Amino acid sequence: MTSIAHTDKELDHAVVSAADAMFAARSFDLSSLGASGFAGLGVQESDGGSGGMLLHAGLVAEAAGRQRAALGYLQQLLSVHAAAARHDVDLAADLVAGTLRGAVCFKGADGQLFPTPVPLNSAGVDTVLHVVDADGAVRHLVGVHFDEDTSTWLDPTHVDLLPRGPLPRPTGSPWPTALALTNGLVASAIVGLVEGLLAETVGYVKERRQFSAPVGSFQAVKHSLAEVHIDLLHTRALAFGALRSMDCGDDRAERLVALAKISADATALTTQRCLQAMGGIGFTWESRVHHYMKPALRLRQWPQPHATLRASVRPNGNARPPSTSD
């Protein structure tokens, strides 16, 4: 990655254009991802990464979502960050270069692994798996084979862990920003997925005619898709605002990315409006609706189940101040 020599907007635009083109051309392909360096965004070059800001990683995650390559990109990117947190520069560099595939999964407070999304066609592919404990300690396991049945959803009871490299240190390495970073990047990816689906839906309703008019001219359809757009605009603003806050070291950042993730979880549900607008066709396997909807809904439950994240941000119980009027 070149150093940041342009104005913010120029660099943002350049990153997005390159990411859109790459993912559109080859979807998720490790070699092209490796050549781009995008998997190393937000990690300093001295730590094996590509430099750049978390904001740019978010922009690429959004582009990956639009092109239905979100899961693979997120896992590769987060693996680089996990490796960097362990100061494993060589591993980080290999993951950035795409010579190794990576994945990250998280544990809850009770020690149970949360279900983790993994890219399609991961079965039989050696993957470096980083496991993040609830206290933020990260351990890595090399050479994970995913059961064919779980090629899209890692269930820990089906994973045959085959450590081939050095065994992880018992205490693990701290990665205090693991959850916050994942929340922010996943929120960006969900935005991209829903953007992609909305674009396809708009294209469809402009063409599909009933009652001698495009169905997209009917106010009910317009208003429903407008709701998706309203939601997207604001979730996007919050997700990227939250990632900028992380880049700036703002002490509100952790809460902001959690809020952004909850907002994106709601955005994931707006895919239902797109399916509805496309009618029966939207419900079929041949339609691309589910290519966007399913990853978005999976990401709604990652890195933590949605209900767990919701519970963690509720306001705490506290005493009321003296009443002013009742």
Next chain:
Amino acid sequence: MGISGRDADEEFRREARGVLRGAAEEVGWTPRPALGSGDGHDRPRRRELDRLLAQRGWGGIAWPREYGGRGEPLRRQAIFSEELAELGLATPYNRVGLGIVAPALLLHGTEEQKRRYLPPMQSCDEIWCQGFSEPEAGSDLAALRTSARRDGDTWVIDGHKVWTTLGADADVCLLLARTGDGPRHRAISALIVPMRQPEIEVRPIRQINGEEDFSEIRFNWATAPADAVVGTVNNGWAVSMDALAYERSLYMQQRQLRFAKLIRELEAGTDWAAAGDAAGDAFVDAEIAAQALAFAAKEQIAAMERGSRSGVAGNASKVLWSESYRRLAQLGTDLAYGGLTSGAREWQAEYYASLATSIYAGTNEIQRNLIAERGLGLPR
């Protein structure tokens, strides 16, 4: 909740905070909660404060200096609004003038109009209203019928306006009137009309919350001078659209800041342990909306500073803000009547006030149409 972290902006913020607090103390305005202090609260003192700020050169932050402003970038107007909100100051006293008319004049007005009208607007010596909606022309504003015809050196105006904010207080009106026979949007002009004339009747409209923010106005052959047109004759539609776009940006930002302050007050003053998870989730949803609106406003202001339009983002934010505010007000009301927070009457009043927000500045139904058509490209 700061707009910008840049050093110069933070220095501006510190200076603005000091000026505001000093001026507030002079006029006897004490910092107060957002709850219970909306637009109608302590208006005489608010007018005094705004006048004092204008005298000290803090009236039009982003206005050009030649018209009494400070010539600052738009983001500093937003920063100033944040500091106002912290003192419990919602929208300015002369809110229609500053939020809607001033942008129209700055974009379309003649040099003479700017020099004549902007300084007394800023000092609150002339209060403004906007005469746009009519009984038969609400959402379909282009259907307006109020007419203005030229008679020698004057414009003669005949018609009926409704939902005119500050109509009862106003000295001047930015009026939309039909001035030609051509297609609907192309036969409308924007005129500056003096309100203090016997040919203009103003009747305040009482709302369900008991307040009288709006009036209906009858123009019975009222007059305006020959140079009253803003922009050019029959080009008023463009003037009004620019004015309304500003209404949805900086003016709306002030509303959003108040919404955010209400959220902080509710958070601090509620027994959440007893309130339950559903209430906690509803609160977090409000917080999400407030944060998203703040970041979206920042993007919109940055786009305006670059001279580009932010598409339908302002329309979208208006919808989200109005509906989130209503849900927050309902939550506050429920918690207060449940004994879990204070201010039941105030929260109930907020709820009633919130019912207008999905209607004014363009109904949310119209906003969704615009978002679908202009934002998504769906067919009309």
